[in-house]
Amino acid sequence: MNKLDRCLNLELRKANRVLSQIYDSYMAKCGLKTSQFSILRAVSFLKNTTNRQLQDVLVLDQTTLSRGLKPLIRDGYLKVKEGADRRQKELLLTKEGKALFSEAEALWLEAQNYVESCLGDSTKEQLLSLSKSIVALKQ
Amino acid sequence: MNKLDRCLNLELRKANRVLSQIYDSYMAKCGLKTSQFSILRAVSFLKNTTNRQLQDVLVLDQTTLSRGLKPLIRDGYLKVKEGADRRQKELLLTKEGKALFSEAEALWLEAQNYVESCLGDSTKEQLLSLSKSIVALKQ
DNA sequence: TTGAACTAAATGCATATGCATGTATAGTAA
DNA sequence: TTACTATACATGCATATGCATTTAGTTCAA
Helix, strand or coil: CCCCCCCHHHHHHHHHHHHHHHHHHHHHHHCCCHHHHHHHHHHHHHCCEEHHHHHHHHCCCHHHHHHHHHHHHHCCCEEEEECCCCCCEEEEECHHHHHHHHHHHHHHHHHHHHHHHHHCHHHHHHHHHHHHHHHCCCC | CCCCCCCHHHHHHHHHHHHHHHHHHHHHHHCCCHHHHHHHHHHHHHCCEEHHHHHHHHCCCHHHHHHHHHHHHHCCCEEEEECCCCCCEEEEECHHHHHHHHHHHHHHHHHHHHHHHHHCHHHHHHHHHHHHHHHCCCC
C-alpha cells in the first residue's frame, strides 16, 4: 500500500476500454454502441420507464443519460411521452426500437459468449462480484 | 449463459464510472482528472517517452492519447521535444509538471488508500488480476 | 534512387462522461 | 395563497473515447 502500487483506477479503466472495444466490435454490425445497447436493453426490461429510473439502473449521471438518449430518440428507436408528473419524461421502445434491439441482442450475445469463453466461469463470476462491490461504494 | 445474463461490459462500465468518480473527487483539489494524472504518472516513471510508448502503457488508442496530452501541454505540465525519428514527439515533465505531479500523487494515494480500505486486500487483488486478464484479451 | 509499404502522430466526426448551473414543476409549511 | 424547498430534466463547458482518414516521415526492396 504505497505510492509504487498500481493504480486501481487505471487498471480498471484499461480493462474497461479493452472490454468495451470487444463488445463494440460485435455491436458495430447493427450500428449501436454498447452504451446505447445498454439503454435499449434497460428500457426493454422496464417497459415504460423514466430518465430518473434509468439513472439508477445504469449507474449513470443524469446529464450523461440525458444526452445518451438523444441519438436514440432522434433516430426513432425511443419514444418520449409526458408523464403524469410533468417534469418527467416516460420512455418506451418504438417498433423500430424493438426491431433494432432484437438484432442487437443477438450480436451482444455473441460478444458475451466470446468473452465468457475467454475468461472462464470463475473469472466471469469475479467480474460480477467485483463490480457489485465497487458500485456499492457509490455515495 | 443466456440472454438474461447480466452484461459483463455494462457491469464493468458501471464499476468503472463509480471508481473513477471516487478518484476524481480526491484529485479535484489539484485540478487534474485521474486520466490526466495517469499520463503524468506514466511520464514520471518513463522519464523521457513518446506518444507511441504511452499508448502501450496506458492501453489507450493513439488518437485518444493524442488529445489527452493537449491540455497538459497547453497548461505547461508537459514539454514536447522532437525525437531522433522526426515522426515522433518525445514527452517529458516540466518543472511545473513535476510540482503538480507531487501534489497530485499525495491526493491519489489518499484515494487509493480509501478504496483499498473499503474493498479489502483480497478484493483488491481480484481487481488487479481480473483487469490483467481482460487487458490480455486485447487483439 | 525511387517508389511502395510501413509507421507516428494529428484531425474530423460522433458519442461518453460528469460538474455546475439553469428551468420547470411539485410538494409543503406558514 | 404564497413562498421555500425539493425534484426532474436540460444546457454550457471541458475532457474522454475511438473509428476513419489524413499528413508526414521512415524503411526497404527493385
